[in-house]
Amino acid sequence: MAAYGAITVAIVVPVARAGQLRTNKLATATALIFFSCAVGHGLHAVMAYRTILENAALQQMHQMSSLTWMWPSAVWDLFTATVGVYYWSLRRGYGVLLGKGAIYVDPWGQHRLDEADAREQAARDVAEAQRATLATVVERIDDAIVGMTPEGVITAWNGGAERLFGYTAAEVLGQSPTMLTDYTNTGQQTDVLARIRHGEPGLQYETQRLRKDGTPVDVSVSITSIKDPAGTVIGVSAVARDITAATEAAEQQRAIIERTHQAQRMESLGKLAGGVAHDFNNILAIIANYTDFAIEETADKPDVQADLTHVRSAVQRATNLTRQLLTFTRGDTVQLQDVDLNASLAEVQAMLQRTIGEHIDLMTVPSRHPLTVHADPGQIQQILLNLAINARDAMPEGGALVLEANAANLDGEELNMQPPLPAGTYARLLVSDTGQGMPPDVVTRVLEPFYTTKARGQGTGLGLATVYGIVTEAGGSINIYSEVRVGTTFRIYLPLVTAAPEVPAASPTTTAPPPGDGLTVLVAEDEPALVRVIARILTNGGYHVLTAGNGPQALALAQQHHCDLLLTDVIMPEMSGPRLAELLHTRNPDLPVLYMSGYSNGLLGTTHILDEDIAFIEKPFTADDLLRKLATTWNHSPQPAPR
Incomplete structure (x- = not known):
């Protein structure tokens, strides 16, 4: 009971x-x-x-x-x-x-249990749907998501990893992630996994990995440890994102900044070079003209004249170098004219023989017939020099460099012309070397701006891009042929000028310059030695000379004496030549003016110091050049009434 x-x-x-x-x-x-x-x-x-x-x-x-x-x-x-x-x-x-x-369980309780089961099933369905959605996102995302054991064995591989690296899941599961690295990055990956095993929760870094086809890819990697409830590391999650485009964009931005800095440096260099050239040309004018005076005074001493002739040749070489310096630093000042490629070839050869190095065997092959193109002579020299310097760098152990000019007939179907050219006859420059050569993938990109195969700090990637810009602007094209360990040949095609170049009529140099006939020339020049040279030249040429060391002195002399012509330096302290001429023209509007300067006329025109149609003579000049230019300036000016 x-x-x-x-x-x-x-x-x-x-x-x-x-x-x-x-x-x-x-x-x-x-x-x-x-x-x-x-x-x-x-x-x-x-x-x-x-x-x-x-x-x-x-x-x-x-x-x-x-x-x-x-x-x-x-x-x-x-x-x-x-x-x-x-x-x-x-x-x-x-x-x-x-x-x-x-x-x-009674029916009411069963009903409540059924409702609870239904809620639990709905929750399970929602969770399952979320897991399915997450799995779809993980599979479809572009980022590579890789699961690994703490020891570095791949256990999971999503579709993004397959698309990024080219391996399928079946190919990598159970493998080591070192299959994605080269020997230089294997140690880095091993170190990262060791740090994760020893307790670091996560790491993020940028590195380079290899695709299945062997091509490198820049990636940003985020490594995270996977722990059980007890805190033990049971796995590793790695997320890799392709940052190749971002890296290239950053590199391009860096190159743009570097190009800007380089342009600023070149601008500063141009100003410095212009100032140096101006002063140097004054010195050369003094040396050249005093040498000419000495040659005239030593007609009975042939040995002395021979020595002086060598001095005069050296002055001419220095003059050419100074003009080339101004050409390369004058920026966008382009002076198009008919250029003989054989002459450009000879000038570049003369420059390279002193600078290319004894380990390079330099040869030039000029055209048998004259080759004339309409271009800037400085830019033609820049093309040849850039290609020659690249060829020299490709032959560190020495080799042969050949510069050649000839004519070529194109049918318009040629391959690898950048850009293509229509059929016709073109002037062709060839620069060939026996250097290291380039593989095809480098050849396809070598003309791109900022692309260089040289080590950082040894090349900007702008040399060949500049050549390409000059050639295409002139209506030409470039063809590149290269073989690794054999050499490279650049072929430059330029439109050929078939008509005979116009040669301005000039007085025969064998005749004496026109006499000065007692005309008074006011000379304004801040270099005393050059003033003495000019005064001697003009006096010997039949002119009456008034000399001033600056603008204010010239104004004072003009108030005291009648002047028929003004010969003035462009840039002087206290007052410029154009300003001096402007003040003198207020009293004598018809006063002829001849400007002289160590700067090139093109550079002065670019800086808006002088107009293009003014009378100008570039230093250094000879006595004959100055007398003829002064006579031409007088003859082309309105003649004053007889005094």
Whole structure:
């Protein structure tokens, strides 16, 4: 009875606490069964106890008493049977507790459980959808996502990694990531994995990896450790992003900045070179003219004249070098004219023989017939010099360099012409070397701005790009042929000038310059030695000379004396030549002016110091040049009325 009562309590108490006494009918019925069993056993025990205690004398009375106790027991047994029938009907109706190990849940509870299951299933579906979406994103993203063990064995490989590196997942799973590196970066990768294993949460760095086809790719790599709940590193996640385009853009930006700085340096160099050339040309004018004076005075001494002739030749070479310096530093001052390529070839050869180096065998092959192109002579020299210097750098151990000029007939179908040219006859310059040569991939890019194969600091990548710009601007084209360890040939095609170049009429140099006829020339020049040279030349030429060391002195002399012509330096201290002429023209508008300067006329025109149509003579000049130019200036000016 006690056991049945304990079971009844064990059922009723939790059901009551759960508030299911009314709703959980099967539990309640079960409790009633055990309760009825407990009460029934109690009644039977009481009846047995009373029977034992009664004596035989009272047997009759006991039988009557037993009859009295039997009907409650029978009624209670009937109640217990009813509860049992009710219990089994509930079991069959609910279909529970019929299987082995089954646990009963009432319909209301089952409904709540079903709702909970539905919510849990919905959550699982959402999570699964999110995982599927994330897996799709990981697979479709352009970044390479790679999973590895802490020891560096690849365990995961997404589609971005396949597209970036060219390997499929089947080719790399189980392999070491060192297959993506060259020998120079293997140590770096090993060090990174070791740092991750020793506790660093993540690292980010930029490096270079190799694709399946062997081509390098610049990547930004982010390495992150994967840990279990206990904090142990169980894996490594690597995300690699292709930054090749960004690196190239940054490099191009750096090159642009470097080009800007170089342009600024060249501008400063141009100003410096112009100033040096101006002063140097004054010195050369003094040397040249005093040499000419000495030659005139030593007609009876041929040995002395021979020595002086060598001095005069050296002066001419120095003059040419100074003009070339101005040509290369004058920026965009381009003076187009008919240029003989054979003459340009000879000039460049003379320059290179002194600078190319004894380990280079320099040869020139001029054209058998005159080759004339319409271009800037300085730019033609720049083309040849740039190509020759590149050829020299390609032959560190020595070799042969050939400069050649000839004519070529093109049919318009030639390959590898940059840019293509229509059919016709062209002037052609060839620069060939026996140097290291270039592979095809370098040949295709060698004309690009900022592209160079030289070490950092040894080349800007602008030399050949400048050549290409000059050639294309002149309407020409470039062809490059190169073989590794054999050599390289650059072929420059330029439009050929077929008509004979116009030669301006000039007085024969064998005749003497026109006499000065006593005309008064006011000379303004800040170099005293050159003033003395000019005064001597003009005096010997029949002119009356007034000399001034600067502009204010020239103005004072003009107020005191009549002047027929003004010969003035362009740039002087205190007052420039154009300003001096402007002030003198306020009193004498028809005063002819001849300017002289150590700067080139093109440079002065570019800086807007002088107009293009003014009378100008470039230093250094000879006595003959000065007298003829002064006579031409006088003849082309309005003649004043007779005095």
